Amino acid sequence: MNCPICNSRDTKVIDSRLSGEGFSIRRRRDCYKCHYRFSTLEEIEILDLVVIKRDGRRESYNRDKLIRGLRIPLEKRPYLEEDFQKLVREIERDVQKKARSEITSRELGEVVMKRLRLFDQVAYIRYASVYRSFKDANTFQRELAVLLNKKSRQTKKSGRKTK
Secondary structure (H helix, E strand, C coil): CCCCCCCCCCEEEEEEEEEHHHCEEEEEEEECCCCCEEEEEEECCCCCCEEECCCCCEEECCHHHHHHHHHCCCCCCCCCHHHHHHHHHHHHHHHHHCCCCEEEHHHHHHHHHHHHHHHCHHHHHHHHHHHCCCCCHHHHHHHHHHHHHHHHHHHHHHCCCCC
16 A cells, blocks of 8 residues: 555555444554555455346446435435445445346346335435336325335334334
8 A cells, every 4th residue: 555645655554443344444554654644444345246237238337336326316315424335335235145247227226225215215215216217296106105104014013103
């Protein structure tokens, strides 16, 4: 790892800590040349995954594209960046569990919707309205009814009262 100050490659790791529920490592480093201390973060990366688009095109999986796609429905919604990063890791973990080198954009979208529904229901509805191409208000209302019905059933199972 090069020092960000003097660009020397001669650095040492002083301390390592797990972060992100064990899916990343934060390392504290020291440069031998200029003695600057800095931190680096290592994360698991999905490699060699191909996403098959609806029109048949194939694209390499792109984490940044997933992040951009999640930020849009979450715009002006309250969430912590740490929770957002956890959401991204959970989506990627679900994709990795499939243990395949290819995934359809439809399958990926379903994984995103499953996780987004648990993360933020408003963002889920926003994402679903675009992903499922809601044609009218009735389609939107049906999806909202399904969401509210699931929430009601979960609340009854846990014994909590609804507001």
